[in-house]
Amino acid sequence: MATNILIADQETHFFSDVCKNFDHAAQFTKHDAGLLDQIKSCNSVYRFRFPIRKGNSFEVIDAWRVEHSHHQSPTKGGIRYSEMVNEDEVMALAALMTYKCAIVNVPFGGAKGGIKINPKNYTVSELENITRRYTVELIKKNFIGPSIDVPAPDYGSGEREMSWIADTYATMNPGQLDAMGAVTGKPIALHGIAGRREATGRGVAIATRECVSVGEDMQRIGLLPGLSGKRVIVQGLGNVGYYSAKFLSEMGAIIVGLCEFEGAIYNENGLDIEAVFQHRKATGSILGYAAAIQEFTNTMEGLEQPCDILVPAALENQITEANIRNIQAKIIVEGANGPTSPEAEAIFYANGGIIVPDMFANAGGVTVSYFEWLKNLSHVAFGRMNRRFEENSNLNLVNMVEGITGVALTPVQRSTIIKGASELELVNSGLEDTMIRSYHEIREIYKSNPEIGTLRNAAMVGAINKIAVSYQNLGIWP
Numbered sequence: 238m239a240t241n242i243l244i245a246d247q248e249t250h251f252f253s254d255v256c257k258n259f260d261h262a263a264q265f266t267k268h269d270a271g272l273l274d275q276i277k278s279c280n281s282v283y284r285f286r287f288p289i290r291k292g293n294s295f296e297v298i299d300a301w302r303v304e305h306s307h308h309q310s311p312t313k314g315g316i317r318y319s320e321m322v323n324e325d326e327v328m329a330l331a332a333l334m335t336y337k338c339a340i341v342n343v344p345f346g347g348a349k350g351g352i353k354i355n356p357k358n359y360t361v362s363e364l365e366n367i368t369r370r371y372t373v374e375l376i377k378k379n380f381i382g383p384s385i386d387v388p389a390p391d392y393g394s395g396e397r398e399m400s401w402i403a404d405t406y407a408t409m410n411p412g413q414l415d416a417m418g419a420v421t422g423k424p425i426a427l428h429g430i431a432g433r434r435e436a437t438g439r440g441v442a443i444a445t446r447e448c449v450s451v452g453e454d455m456q457r458i459g460l461l462p463g464l465s466g467k468r469v470i471v472q473g474l475g476n477v478g479y480y481s482a483k484f485l486s487e488m489g490a491i492i493v494g495l496c497e498f499e500g501a502i503y504n505e506n507g508l509d510i511e512a513v514f515q516h517r518k519a520t521g522s523i524l525g526y527a528a529a530i531q532e533f534t535n536t537m538e539g540l541e542q543p544c545d546i547l548v549p550a551a552l553e554n555q556i557t558e559a560n561i562r563n564i565q566a567k568i569i570v571e572g573a574n575g576p577t578s579p580e581a582e583a584i585f586y587a588n589g590g591i592i593v594p595d596m597f598a599n600a601g602g603v604t605v606s607y608f609e610w611l612k613n614l615s616h617v618a619f620g621r622m623n624r625r626f627e628e629n630s631n632l633n634l635v636n637m638v639e640g641i642t643g644v645a646l647t648p649v650q651r652s653t654i655i656k657g658a659s660e661l662e663l664v665n666s667g668l669e670d671t672m673i674r675s676y677h678e679i680r681e682i683y684k685s686n687p688e689i690g691t692l693r694n695a696a697m698v699g700a701i702n703k704i705a706v707s708y709q710n711l712g713i714w715p
């Protein structure tokens with residue numbers, strides 16, 4: 238009973254939290270109140286129910302698709318599979334998608350979907366039925382299509398579900414040349430793109446690296462610049478959390494703590510992400526991992542252990558007034574959407590911390606989804622047309638330089654210089670460029686308007702200004 242009340246209570250918060258952030262940031266812009274209202278509101282909220290067969294009986298599934306903003310088309314956003322999904326949450330996540338796309342200059346409006354199930358309670362065949370039926374419901378109402386609304390994975394869904402959606406959409410739209418562009422996050426064998434699976438986590442790691450690279454900001458919070466040796470705790474060992482931890486550790490940070498729903502583990506000397514991941518795969522839990530010095534059955538205690546950087550990468554509403562004062566990190570990088578409440582953020586900043594906000598920090602996923610969509614529309618893999626041409630040009634250049642200087646490069650040097658870019662390298666380069674540029678764009682707004690107060694407000698101000706320009710250019714018709 239108490240849990241239900243808590244869930245109901247959470248239901249009313251997330252969208253209003255996002256709107257609170259919006260309203261606060263909007264004060265620092267000069268737009269008409271009506272235009273701001275248009276930007277903030279969810280344009281279309283589609284709530285539907287459909288039956289599935291479960292064993293010998295029927296079950297009715299609750300589902301949503303919300304298109305928050307049509308200032309750009311198509312709209313874009315993941316589909317969450319969770320028994321906690323509710324309308325308020327899907328609206329909040331759709332709104333965050335709008336701001337996120339604007340921040341990283343991805344030309345989409347924001348959207349989000351939700352299916353209220355715990356995937357663990359269904360067989361693969363039942364999950365396939367649910368996903369295909371969900372897709373058909375979207376098709377019936379024109380809520381999906383490469384130029385309309387393009388779903389992607391989110392909490393509880395992945396490449397497998399995106400394959401089912403792609404196949405259902407293509408089957409229901411025979412002959413539509415761009416059908417594969419109706420959904421992103423597909424496996425590479427089904428018109429996906431190299432690097433999409435790990436893109437959000439890679440983006441989180443790059444966002445973190447950029448944040449700690451600014452000497453002036455690090456000095457203010459009492460840290461040395463650079464990722465090397467920074468102690469990091471990650472919450473959630475799913476898609477975003479696992480890859481965030483992996484890339485942060487590859488960039489020189491030390492992952493000292495990992496938190497999953499069953500508990501948390503800690504070792505100040507560092508945890509081997511891959512080994513913990515394999516241990517969890519084998520035993521079903523991160524607890525019991527031999528190299529952990531401390532274990533916490535109350536997973537929330539894991540967030541409060543000594544570290545420099547905390548990466549919440551599980552769910553919203555994890556860092557609140559109730560625990561923010563116990564968080565020892567100086568920097569929070571939001572891998573998840575909405576992990577920090579506005580009240581907790583105010584306290585964290587007042588105590589001298591920095592939060593790298595979700596709508597920028599986890600935008601790597603949508604950035605690479607954009608690349609996948611472009612690939613699907615152009616029907617050619619990145620690098621396919623120019624790779625060999627580049628290699629031949631580079632080879633001519635190397636031969637010429639060797640001829641002029643009389644110095645012969647080693648075979649390794651030659652192949653490094655000559656090699657043309659693969660799709661993965663191009664995707665990672667586009668992602669890195671996007672994250673670096675966007676971070677410094679946000680920081681510039683933050684620095685040049687001290688009264689803005691937080692990086693989240695700065696990111697929101699930048700997003701509002703870009704979206705306002707789009708709406709003004711579009712005009713109103715009819």
Ligand code: NAD
Pocket residue numbers: 390391392393394437472473474475476477478496497498499536550551552553572573574575599600602603
């Ligand atoms: P996922 O389902 O792959 O992983 C989530 C992980 O969090 C799971 O391992 C789950 O067991 C764990 N978890 C659940 N409750 C927890 C708790 N109380 N404490 C600790 N761990 C808990 O989901 P994901 O795709 O990694 O998404 C995580 C977050 O990142 C969500 O907020 C999602 O909206 C956001 N996000 C995801 C993407 C993406 O590309 N997948 C992109 C942007 C943002």
